[in-house]
Amino acid sequence: MADTTVPEATWTALLEALALPADAAVDTVLAAVEELVTAPEPTPEQVAAAAGLDPTALAQLRHDAEQGKVIAAAEQTRQVRAKVEDAVARGAIAPSRVQHWVTAITADPTMADTLASIPNELAVPLSEAGHGQEHEEVVQEAAWFR
16 A cells, blocks of 8 residues: 655645645545535636626726727728728729628638739729820831821
8 A cells, every 4th residue: 555644845835725724634624625626616706806806897897808809800801801902903803702802811811812912903904905005016107107
């Protein structure tokens, strides 16, 4: 059978941790440990009260935290929309695909890199093409064409 004696330093540290007197009996120590182990988890309200917060302050902190989450989500949505609108402005995607890209980037933020890599004017040409452009002549003008 193994030795079950507890070293004096360990026993003293255990009594101090349990806030028991130095002459506490083993049964008292066991009861204190069982009480700690079986005690229910404290509620946030109990923890706040132990920290000296009144219930209204706790409610205000919860409200502020919820508002912070809403603001962060709105900012993230704004950033995604700005990236997609930039792609539309450069002609990389058609305006009809805005919602698709917003949904894709929201679901997978790495899609923003894919969107940024799409060349300008791939979907919507924005540069003028055709008559009225200054360009180099490829062929010589005929003498009769002036």
